[in-house]
Amino acid sequence: MKRKYLAVLLTVVMLISMAGCSNNNKAANTDTDTVKTTEGNATQAPVDQTDSSEPVEEQELNIAIFQGGYGDEYWNAVVKLFEESHEGVKVNMTISPTIGDIIRPQIVAGNAPDFISDNDNAQDGVILSMIKENALLEISDVFEGQNYAGTGTLKDDIKDGLLQSAKCAPYGDSKIYLAPFNTGPQGLIYNKTYFDQKGLQVPKTWDDFFALGEKAKADGRALFTYQGIYPGYLEEMLWPAIANAGGMEALSKIFKYEEGSFNNETVLSVLRNMQKIGADGYLLEGTVGMNHTESQSEMMLGKSLFITNGTWMESEMADAPREDGFEFAMAAMPTTATDGTQYVLDSCEQFSIPKAAKNPELAKEFLRFLYSDESVALFAQNSGSVYATKTGREVSKQYLTNAIYNMYGIYDQPNVKSITLNFETLPSNCKVVVSDEIFNPITSVMNGEMTAEQWAESVEAAFAQIRADKAAAGE
Amino acid sequence: MNKNPKLFIAVCTLPAVILTIIFMIIPMFNAIYLSFTDSTALSVGTNSKFVFLDNYKYMFRDKYFLQALANTLKLLLVVPPITIFFSLLSASILTQSRLREKAFYRTVYFFPSIISLTLVGIIWSFVFNPTKGILNHLLELVGLENLKHAWLGESKTALACIGVALVWQAAGYYMVMHIAGIDGISRDVYEAAEIDGATAAQKLMRITMPMLKNTIGITYVLSLSGTINLSFTLSNVMTAGGPNGASSVLLQYMYQQGMNNANFGYAMAIAMFTLFMAVIISAISRKLTMGNE
Structure with a gap:
């Protein structure tokens, strides 16, 4: 008797699983005729x-x-x-x-x-x-x-x-x-209320940026923090800064992995500015060991003036504690000259x-x-x-x-242009992780374990590998 | 049934054998094959090119692979001995002492091994947090501010932090195994030693450890494979392999190449290398611990 029940049970299970399969097939075999829409709304x-x-x-x-x-x-x-x-x-x-x-x-x-x-x-x-x-x-x-x-x-x-x-x-x-x-702009997020209260101006040049750092230090704040163990967020600083220093041409050479596109004086001037953030004490202490939400919280609590991020930060950090009157605002990356174009990286x-x-x-x-x-x-x-x-x-x-609408308003500022990441697709035999090669050294640079020059050399080595892989793939 | 017990045994083991073949053996051979191809995560061998040993050759020129390999070896060298030492010590204390809260401690020590590893990573991320973390606060409290670090963000400390979390997570698990082993040792032996005036340390070194040699050998090999496997999750959660690869481990690099970078063939080559390495290391450690038999 028991055997009979078992047989029935197994049959039922089999039928159910077959039904599951047939249902899948049905979903998979929907006809491929062109769409016919009706009057709609x-x-x-x-x-x-x-x-x-x-x-x-x-x-x-x-x-x-x-x-x-x-x-x-x-x-x-x-x-x-x-x-x-x-x-x-x-x-x-x-x-x-x-x-x-x-x-x-x-x-x-x-x-x-x-x-x-x-x-x-x-x-x-x-x-x-x-x-x-x-x-x-x-x-x-x-x-x-x-x-x-x-x-x-x-x-x-x-x-x-x-x-x-x-x-x-x-x-x-x-x-x-x-x-x-x-799509949305990515740039330097700051607390507008604090800037208004203190009468601070958003920095236009790298010199303004570091001068602001001195004022921040005097007020017990750091100038800058970023998403620590996820240094890839610094693309929002690096690419606009390179575009500003060397024009879109410098950037497009990098996007094609050209020889010498990363290890040159233009790019190095940007890398040195980023190195200076860590070396001269402008970086919030402990940043390198934080994750994205931790560093963003610290910034919102008033420990640092700026953090690189996009417009999504407001909803991402909706429940995070913040200093009184905190209001999101976004600034474009600093430039090398006062009349230079400021670039904003679009997500x-x-x-x-x-x-x-x-x-x-x-x-x-x-x-x-x-x-x-x-x-x-x-x-x-x-x-x-x-x-x-x-x-x-x-x-x-x-x-x-309001905050998000205003952040999008960054495009309306004079001399601001948006850029989009435009890296050439890697050949399928390539094992280089481009973003890791470019951004992972940042933590070492900020810690003083690596120089800007070594950073540029290591990226160049990765680009050389990509070019070799492209050649091998016959591209 | 009595007439043919062999048939009965074969029928009983058949489901397990079939499952093992389908879910372990076939995928393993598939992985071996894929490691010789340039498969992406999508084609999985169907329209990928056979590249023979290219993936294996590239591996030893790949600085990130070599860095991950060095980090994994460092962990394998340090984590299992410390884990086994602490698990033996706590097992010995809990079985030999007359503490009334023994059961409580046993549960508490075992607890880390049953909670999700991701959670373990998050807990330790909080401990090592540079501004809010308890470790830096404790150092500050005892006047050792100069020892404060951004633990997970500095290349000198990141890997060690993962090691600490690994030991914390696993020690309780092996402790329970060792307790079971110690329970198997006759009380008479310990009583005789006590009469002869042996101290707790002597009992551990002269009785427990030699008599548990087999168990320790097994737990050590388990700890080796655990370190290879679990370091992946902890490294991913706590440091994302950073800073600059200083805490990346083999399986994490495999995952990154396979999933994020769509180089499935290369990832399988890394997996095969890791498997080969794990088998060799386990065999050596088994040989060393079972040397006298």
Whole structure:
């Protein structure tokens, strides 16, 4: 009798697991016909609208979303809006802080999602792998096509410079494989209230910066702190400072890993200024041993005047203690001359569509939809941040806090230009971790264990390896 | 069933054998194969190129790999002996003394080994925090301000901090094993030694350690493999391998190359090297501890 029960139980378990498999297959085998949208909402007219009298085709869109500091409210809302405005469309969303680990086995098994929101520099390395493997779908046609409102070409709506950068066109051939998500300035965060109270001016030049450091010392504060064990945050200081000292040309040589692009007097002058922060006691004591939240807390408690960071710091540190009246503000990096252009490094998160997507046309439609004013406003409303569209800041204005709106105002200052990271994609045989090679030595430099010259030499050695790998790969 | 016990045993062990083959043996051979390819984390061998020994050759020119290897060896040299020493000492005290709170201490010492390793890393990050950490505050309290450090941010101290956390985490676990071993030693031996006037230290050195030689040998090998495995999490959480690679370890570098940098083939080569190294070191330590048998 017992054996009978066992047999029944095992059969049930087997059937359930088979049902699970078949369900998966069903999801994977959704038809790949082009999207057919119906009248949608009243205010927005999708471009490829069809006659509503035609029978509506049921379609599924599988999207995989990285859940970062902005939470999941926006994605839930925008998916709902997309489904409401596209009759017959069902969006299956997987959203997780470890989305890469979830989708990697699916992609390997030939069951890639239709749409991915994850970054090329993410810890999981999935997008980087897909770039190396040529596994992303070219989406230039989406940007060459009309925007969702049908008022113009989508590429004209996107913030200047982004689509041409390696963040979106990773192979250097102007073909777009990654779409920009949100963008924002990164710079020196300071407490505006404190500066106003003390009558301090935001420094324009490196000399002003260090002079301010002396005043800060007199008031028992350090001039500067950064995210200690994560020195990569100092990209927000290094790249703008090099662009200022040597122009965009100096930067573009570095982005191509050219010989002598890092070990030269222009770059060294910047590295020496950074070394001076540590050597001359301008760095908050203990910074090198702190993580990002610890150093950010210390800054907000008034231990240091500045910290490098982006606009997300306000929401990231929403629950952190702070000195009375603390108000977020952002300054551009110091320059070498008073009339020099100040550069601001833009952050840029990305969307992409895998080549193996089952429903690429619907994914493209979803992507187009994401840049609509409704979606941009929803994002600002739910996440307090701004899409990488030219009108993003104004569309989002009513939903942004004053501090964040003002931080975006850094672009309005005279002589301020934005730059985007534009490193050439490494050949697939290359084992160099570029960001580690450039930023890891900073802690040693700040500790006085390494000089600026040694730092430049070590980066040059890494660039030489990359050039050798490129040559070996026949590029 | 009585007629054919061998068949019964074979059937019983079959599920475990199948699971081991599917989840251990096949992936291991897969990893060996991948270590000879330029696979990314995505292709996993399907359309990757066979590069033969290139990954292994590159490894020994890669300064970050060599640094991680040196750091791992330093930890292997120092952490297991200290862990075993403290675990033996506490096991000996808890079994030999007449403390009434024995059970309490046993639980407290064992506790670190059952909490999440990530949590252990976070706890010790707080201890070593340069401004809020208890260590710097204690030093200040006893007037040793000059010994204060940014412990996790200085290349001279970062690796040692990870070592301390490793010892703290593991000592209690091995203590329980040693207590079980000591319980197996006849009380008569200790009583006879006491009558002869042996001190606690003498009992530990002359009775406990020789009689526990086998157990210590096993715990030492376990501690070696634990150090290789667990240092990955602690290094990731506490220092992110920094400053400038001063506390990076082999598995962390493997993970970084495999996952963050999409060099799965190279990562597998590092994994194979680590496995090979662990087997050799374990074999040597087993040989040394079991030398007389």
